[in-house]
Amino acid sequence: MAVVAVWKCDRDGAMxxxxxxxxxxxxxxxxxxxxxxxxxxxxxxxxxxxxEEIGLMLAKRREVLAKACKGKPEELLAAEEVSEQQEAETAEENVTPLAVNQ
Structure with a gap:
């Protein structure tokens, strides 16, 4: 049996x-x-x-928000478009095909 070390976040239980x-x-x-x-x-x-939703959204995008505050406000919308594309691609990758005749 293998032992795998994991770290658990106390705030939300993420591993x-x-x-x-x-x-x-x-x-x-x-x-x-x-x-x-x-x-x-x-x-x-x-x-x-x-x-809470607003706080989490801003925290997840803190790097882009910092760039926007430093004089590049267009970064906010550009990052949103890229994020939407990545989420769509990730959703497609996470789909497991159904096995037929098992």
């Missing part, structure tokens, strides 16, 4: 096969939580669910 990826994911979730708290404190009428 990773290396410490670096686990720590990066944890930092992203911490940023998302802080953005969520900022939204909830400063924007009236936003539901908790909506503010």
């Amino acid at each position: 990773f096969d290396n410490k670096k990826d686990a720590e990066e994911h944890d930092k992203m979730l911490e940023l998302a939580a802080n953005i969520t708290a900022l939204i909830e404190r400063n924007v009236e009428g936003v539901s908790e669910e909506a503010s």
Whole structure:
């Protein structure tokens, strides 16, 4: 029997096969939580669910958001188009063909 080391994120239970990826994911979730708290404190009428979704979306796109804040606002929309294409390609790759006559 083989032993496989995995790292589990306490915040959401996500599992990773290396410490670096686990720590990066944890930092992203911490940023998302802080953005969520900022939204909830400063924007009236936003539901908790909506503010969490916004916080997570901004945290996942933090590199592109930083570029936009440094004078390249077009990066936000360009990154969104690339992200949509990658998600579509990934969805196609994750489809397992059905086995016939097994």
